[in-house]
Amino acid sequence: MSETLAASGPNDPSKRTWLIASGCAGAVGGIAAAVPFVSSFQPSERARAAGAAVEADISALKPGEKMTVEWRGKPVWIVRRTPEQLAELPNLNAQLADPKSERKAYPMPGYALNEVRSIKPEYLVVVGICTHLGCSPSDRFKTGPQPSLPDDWQGGFFCPCHGSTFDLAGRVFKNKPAPDNLEVPPHMYLSDTKLLIGEDKKA
Amino acid sequence: MATFHEISPNASAGAKTLNWIDNRFPLSKLFKEHMSEYYAPKNFNFWYIFGSLSLLVLVIQIVTGIFLVMHYKPDAALAFGSVEYIMRDVPWGWLIRYMHSTGASAFFVVVYLHMFRGLMYGSYRKPRELIWLFGCGIFLALMAEAFMGYLLPWGQMSYWGAQVIVNLFSAIPLIGPDLALLIRGDFVVGDATLNRFFSFHVIAVPLVLLGLVVAHIIALHEVGSNNPDGIEIKANKDANGIPLDGIPFHPYYSVHDVFAVSMFLFVFSAIVFFAPEMGGYFLEYNNFIPADSFQTPLHIAPVWYFTPFYTLLRAVTSEMMYVLIACVLAGAVLAVAKIRMPRLFKGAIVVGALVVMAMMMAIDAKFWGVVAMGGGVVILFFLPWLDNSPVKSIRYRPNWHKALYAVFVINFFVIGYLGTQPVSVIAGRVSQFGTLFYFGFFILMPWWSRLGTFKEVPNRVNYTAH
Numbered sequence: 001m002s003e004t005l006a007a008s009g010p011n012d013p014s015k016r017t018w019l020i021a022s023g024c025a026g027a028v029g030g031i032a033a034a035v036p037f038v039s040s041f042q043p044s045e046r047a048r049a050a051g052a053a054v055e056a057d058i059s060a061l062k063p064g065e066k067m068t069v070e071w072r073g074k075p076v077w078i079v080r081r082t083p084e085q086l087a088e089l090p091n092l093n094a095q096l097a098d099p100k101s102e103r104k105a106y107p108m109p110g111y112a113l114n115e116v117r118s119i120k121p122e123y124l125v126v127v128g129i130c131t132h133l134g135c136s137p138s139d140r141f142k143t144g145p146q147p148s149l150p151d152d153w154q155g156g157f158f159c160p161c162h163g164s165t166f167d168l169a170g171r172v173f174k175n176k177p178a179p180d181n182l183e184v185p186p187h188m189y190l191s192d193t194k195l196l197i198g199e200d201k202k203a
Numbered sequence: 204m205a206t207f208h209e210i211s212p213n214a215s216a217g218a219k220t221l222n223w224i225d226n227r228f229p230l231s232k233l234f235k236e237h238m239s240e241y242y243a244p245k246n247f248n249f250w251y252i253f254g255s256l257s258l259l260v261l262v263i264q265i266v267t268g269i270f271l272v273m274h275y276k277p278d279a280a281l282a283f284g285s286v287e288y289i290m291r292d293v294p295w296g297w298l299i300r301y302m303h304s305t306g307a308s309a310f311f312v313v314v315y316l317h318m319f320r321g322l323m324y325g326s327y328r329k330p331r332e333l334i335w336l337f338g339c340g341i342f343l344a345l346m347a348e349a350f351m352g353y354l355l356p357w358g359q360m361s362y363w364g365a366q367v368i369v370n371l372f373s374a375i376p377l378i379g380p381d382l383a384l385l386i387r388g389d390f391v392v393g394d395a396t397l398n399r400f401f402s403f404h405v406i407a408v409p410l411v412l413l414g415l416v417v418a419h420i421i422a423l424h425e426v427g428s429n430n431p432d433g434i435e436i437k438a439n440k441d442a443n444g445i446p447l448d449g450i451p452f453h454p455y456y457s458v459h460d461v462f463a464v465s466m467f468l469f470v471f472s473a474i475v476f477f478a479p480e481m482g483g484y485f486l487e488y489n490n491f492i493p494a495d496s497f498q499t500p501l502h503i504a505p506v507w508y509f510t511p512f513y514t515l516l517r518a519v520t521s522e523m524m525y526v527l528i529a530c531v532l533a534g535a536v537l538a539v540a541k542i543r544m545p546r547l548f549k550g551a552i553v554v555g556a557l558v559v560m561a562m563m564m565a566i567d568a569k570f571w572g573v574v575a576m577g578g579g580v581v582i583l584f585f586l587p588w589l590d591n592s593p594v595k596s597i598r599y600r601p602n603w604h605k606a607l608y609a610v611f612v613i614n615f616f617v618i619g620y621l622g623t624q625p626v627s628v629i630a631g632r633v634s635q636f637g638t639l640f641y642f643g644f645f646i647l648m649p650w651w652s653r654l655g656t657f658k659e660v661p662n663r664v665n666y667t668a669h
Contacts, residue, residue: 041386043389068497070497072391132370134369135363135367148627162626163625163626174521
């Protein structure tokens, strides 16, 4: 069969053109058919709706303590820092990767763009997710030498996954895998003891 | 098309049935081509059992997997409990589950040994490049399969392992964060992620895996097996066109492999019955705690078979980037100074190196860590074109090549071990050195694999009858 076709002389080039054209049309259709399937990988409407703001009552938080609330499935930490801890923060600047939070990967809300990275100096509010690969760092508030940490440790957070360390303003130390400081979520005070996480006054 | 074959009416019922089938489906032909008239070299040694064994483990995984799916629930609220239900309440469920979890580790044991065999005897060299490429594809699919399967028990390690690996994708500039969102299907690893990983683990990846296994075997049977001497047995054929050093796969190697299977099952059963957790290496202790999105376990490490590549990821810190930039610079300078090529190519190399160095300075070390981890696997695909040695088999290479291979293996174990350990300064330095050695071994292979005095390769394989 194929031999007789080949023997019958040169192919009709217009047939080849139409074959290519219909092949292209088929490919376009195939790609278009892939769109709904790939789109179904996106977060569903229900998952998007679950991102509402949450309230936190901080009245019971004592100095030097931390509490965690859930916002968008992530842990948000509220740390009440002691005056000593706050006093130590500026001294660490030389050891930090981005002491003034100037990097743009996690934009800082304007109201927290200060030396202590918070609205009220005492209360630090950060997302407790390491900016490296998303582990939740553990508290290492005790100062001084201890395993996995430098001897002049002034208290902060240590990520068990890849060893990134953060100070008590959530700022990452130099030469660690995490590139960015801990994210400060949008938040505002509803009263002296009530925090709203996930929304701020601009919104 | 084959002509219709008539058989004598006096033939046995079995022969008649076979003839009936053969006239409609090439059953005898397939059996001959792949079993009784597939001529494999007669000098196979111990290292040649791991191909058959990986096929066995694949069957174990598919069969046990089918039965596990009958009781498992891919739901973030129910998954952990359903695995415990299988372990405690389903009759013999514990055995099926332990066979599946031990099978995962066994799969990687036999596949790593199978790959090392290829490395030793140059089994990826011409004309077996495609066998090797299909094999690397199988390895990649297997890693995806293992990673997604590990999320399903929904323990702490499942959860945080998935969190870390999915976040790797968010390190890719520009598209990264959206890509990670697309993989997770939510802003954090959650129910949506569990459900889609389940779908990939039980349907999508196994289908790809089976297709690749078939392609791997078809390619192998097209060109014929390599052997420990790295000699093409098809170069010496008898009057009937059968390789002089070849023996039919069936019955010689089928029986040989049945023996290997029974030895393997001894070890496999011993682990399933007496040490299914294998001291925390096969089933990590933290994975017996249900997933908690607020609390990362104090020490998280991937399962042992991923740890060498995990060390490559962890080794790339911002300090290490300076070393890597220096490596790129040195590589470009050497290429331009030492290799003869047109000016245009040299210019391209200089421009390419400058672009890479600029990117290395501009993009975070985190991204390059991901590149190192992926590159550690992808570089294996290039092996057929990196190895320039005039002989295939390690047997006829200079002795220092053997030493280098030994160092490579030791290094692979060391970085594998370090991947299970928490970070420390010394371990960090050792893993950085190990990372450089791992990549150096492959990237410099086109050069070092040609050096030294090679031994004469015989015409016929070495074989003493026993």
